[in-house]
Amino acid sequence: MKLSIVKIGGNVIDFPEKLEEFITIFAKLPGPKVLVHGGGIMASRFGENLGIMPEMVDGRRITDKDTLDIVTMVYAGLINKNLVAKLQSSKVNAIGLTGADGNLIQSVKRPVKGIDYGYVGDIQKVNVDFLSPLLQGGMVPVLNAITHDKKGQLLNTNADSVASAVATSLAKDHLVDLYFCFNKLGVLVDEKNEQSIIPLINEDIYGELRKENVIHSGMIPKLDNAFDALGKGVQRVWIGKAENLAMAFKGKLAGTIIEKQRYDLY
Amino acid sequence: MKLSIVKIGGNVIDFPEKLEEFITIFAKLPGPKVLVHGGGIMASRFGENLGIMPEMVDGRRITDKDTLDIVTMVYAGLINKNLVAKLQSSKVNAIGLTGADGNLIQSVKRPVKGIDYGYVGDIQKVNVDFLSPLLQGGMVPVLNAITHDKKGQLLNTNADSVASAVATSLAKDHLVDLYFCFNKLGVLVDEKNEQSIIPLINEDIYGELRKENVIHSGMIPKLDNAFDALGKGVQRVWIGKAENLAMAFKGKLAGTIIEKQRYDLY
Numbered sequence: 001m002k003l004s005i006v007k008i009g010g011n012v013i014d015f016p017e018k019l020e021e022f023i024t025i026f027a028k029l030p031g032p033k034v035l036v037h038g039g040g041i042m043a044s045r046f047g048e049n050l051g052i053m054p055e056m057v058d059g060r061r062i063t064d065k066d067t068l069d070i071v072t073m074v075y076a077g078l079i080n081k082n083l084v085a086k087l088q089s090s091k092v093n094a095i096g097l098t099g100a101d102g103n104l105i106q107s108v109k110r111p112v113k114g115i116d117y118g119y120v121g122d123i124q125k126v127n128v129d130f131l132s133p134l135l136q137g138g139m140v141p142v143l144n145a146i147t148h149d150k151k152g153q154l155l156n157t158n159a160d161s162v163a164s165a166v167a168t169s170l171a172k173d174h175l176v177d178l179y180f181c182f183n184k185l186g187v188l189v190d191e192k193n194e195q196s197i198i199p200l201i202n203e204d205i206y207g208e209l210r211k212e213n214v215i216h217s218g219m220i221p222k223l224d225n226a227f228d229a230l231g232k233g234v235q236r237v238w239i240g241k242a243e244n245l246a247m248a249f250k251g252k253l254a255g256t257i258i259e260k261q262r263y264d265l266y
Numbered sequence: 267m268k269l270s271i272v273k274i275g276g277n278v279i280d281f282p283e284k285l286e287e288f289i290t291i292f293a294k295l296p297g298p299k300v301l302v303h304g305g306g307i308m309a310s311r312f313g314e315n316l317g318i319m320p321e322m323v324d325g326r327r328i329t330d331k332d333t334l335d336i337v338t339m340v341y342a343g344l345i346n347k348n349l350v351a352k353l354q355s356s357k358v359n360a361i362g363l364t365g366a367d368g369n370l371i372q373s374v375k376r377p378v379k380g381i382d383y384g385y386v387g388d389i390q391k392v393n394v395d396f397l398s399p400l401l402q403g404g405m406v407p408v409l410n411a412i413t414h415d416k417k418g419q420l421l422n423t424n425a426d427s428v429a430s431a432v433a434t435s436l437a438k439d440h441l442v443d444l445y446f447c448f449n450k451l452g453v454l455v456d457e458k459n460e461q462s463i464i465p466l467i468n469e470d471i472y473g474e475l476r477k478e479n480v481i482h483s484g485m486i487p488k489l490d491n492a493f494d495a496l497g498k499g500v501q502r503v504w505i506g507k508a509e510n511l512a513m514a515f516k517g518k519l520a521g522t523i524i525e526k527q528r529y530d531l532y
Contacts, residue, residue: 049316050315050316069344072343072344072348073339073340073343073344074343075343076342076343076346076347077340077341077342077344077346078335078338078343080342080343081338081366081367081412082338082420084364084367085366085414085418085419085420088369088414088416089416089417090418093368093369094366094368095363095367095368096366096367097367098350098362100351100354100362101347101350101361101362101363102360102361102405103354103359139368146347148350150355151355152355152356153351154348
């Protein structure tokens, strides 16, 4: 059976009603699955209450010691454990893990090249030998952006990158689909028109779209990330709204599907 | 091989040097082991920074919604994940878990009888079927005071109670010793004299000591808890300072050993 990696962000987590709806949908998704969550908005708000202002460069959070403590508390504590408790109440045998737990995700502190991101980690490896038996045992890992360097240091990592790294690592032994839930219905031709969804993107289409400058700059890292995952063996990547996840699972058009090549089997 | 449950509190966690020393000692302890941690001092300080004052009744924290969020962040996030990362760097395959993860510890919100403790949980059951395979696989669970009610609600639980409940549940299938690290060298005859350690307490001795009013009132819940654990199959309970844990493991006199009866095998 196909293994599904689902990533959600602040646009689901920060809204109790949307989160409840998501939990209900996610609980019913068939097959083995992994949930990866971000939670940047909540961490920023929480830090501000403590007088620590978020500092972002190119959408990445500069992570000093205080900020690392805050994201560790908010991601690995508050958000992760509430998600696990809610999933457990929905009969999902969830287990919340950071990259440090069972040495699940080892990363390296990003080297300083112009910008010092602080305690930010770039993923080195995923411990599939720990993850696979959990999935085989019917457990649902709930992962977040906190990883470690195996030298005692926690590191703040991009949650999209965690989802991709876990997906590509599991793709060596499993058929894996990767689902990114975000705040739009899919990849749009016109950012201002929610209905202008591109239903399918493959490498050829992506090349054309980029040539025509159609893709919104904010989407390019997400799409590059998606093609990178496809290049490493992930079957299919989906980008869309969390509330359409159930439709996407049923193969209905509801968001953007990203495939390596539509006809690469021929 | 004997299974060891070690509980540490704020007096270790709040002091970086003591924590480093503890990690070194704990990493070397032989056999399967579980670490249980509290962290009340850090949670109180952190809450105060956010303008939320700790409210204690009989040494138990009154846990309103904000306080629950704080202890979830501090216990399950900050303290737990840093402990796991440090242990991983010391070649201990640690995995940090709350009671919600894998439905490890299910509790019930304490009924209001005079005092409303808020989101405080009384432990109902420990999921040994989840815990035992982890231990057999050489993993070291790192547990904290956050549990859940299986209905989606996290609950703040006493860390000593978590240690006891895990010990007694595992005692059904394992030989289990329980170690409580605290801020004294052991149970003292004279609270002001650190050298007045009672090396061994069994039920007879405990009865005598209580009759003579020798036991400091703060120790009575700990000792009652210890005898309760012994009554439920735990082999031996030790109370002492974290830095003497290695000595205690080697059977040397370093703290207080609590046994059901010294000669109960005869």
